[in-house]
Amino acid sequence: MSVENIFPTKVYSTFIDNVDEVQNEISAIINRVDFMPSGKARGDANKITSVQKDAIKDYGLDKTYATIQNHLKIYCEELDFAFRPFRLYSWFTKNEPGDYLQIHHHNDVDITGTYYFQSSGDDGEFFFESPVIAAPHSLCYSSQHTRIYSQPKTGKLILFPGWINHGVLKNNSNNDRIGLSFNVSFMR
Numbered sequence: 001m002s003v004e005n006i007f008p009t010k011v012y013s014t015f016i017d018n019v020d021e022v023q024n025e026i027s028a029i030i031n032r033v034d035f036m037p038s039g040k041a042r043g044d045a046n047k048i049t050s051v052q053k054d055a056i057k058d059y060g061l062d063k064t065y066a067t068i069q070n071h072l073k074i075y076c077e078e079l080d081f082a083f084r085p086f087r088l089y090s091w092f093t094k095n096e097p098g099d100y101l102q103i104h105h106h107n108d109v110d111i112t113g114t115y116y117f118q119s120s121g122d123d124g125e126f127f128f129e130s131p132v133i134a135a136p137h138s139l140c141y142s143s144q145h146t147r148i149y150s151q152p153k154t155g156k157l158i159l160f161p162g163w164i165n166h167g168v169l170k171n172n173s174n175n176d177r178i179g180l181s182f183n184v185s186f187m188r
């Protein structure tokens, strides 16, 4: 007899061990970051920096970049994917009280992720939607393939495939949450 979990989705989550270094680097520039409404076209209510630019590059966040790269390597090992050169685009996000982020995915980027620069831990849960979209048709599976929540918290880094649907619940706290999000595309 054999029962196997087939088609698993690996999601990476960690609290970085050099949090002081990264926090100090971002703290030094965060007051210069211009946030703007992300726009109703995407159905979002949070604020972001321009996705046409690269926040890490524009603000010279070299230590943050190196940290993300180190964790990307570990994630790729877990995925049995041979690490190779990549392009990374990054942007800051801000969820003020009442803000949320509608369910979306990042199209064809290989890996996407977020580093939480400022989060009290109760300012709106991040969630993944099950990619097993047909599961609700089976009574046996409908309760096993729902949402998986990931609680934001300062110093936490998450990495996940760009194709998985995700969103953020409404910020019901009195605090602003600030994250640094990024898309990674490996060279073909």
Ligand SMILES: [Fe+2]
Binding pocket: 104, 105, 106, 166
């Ligand atoms: Fe996203």
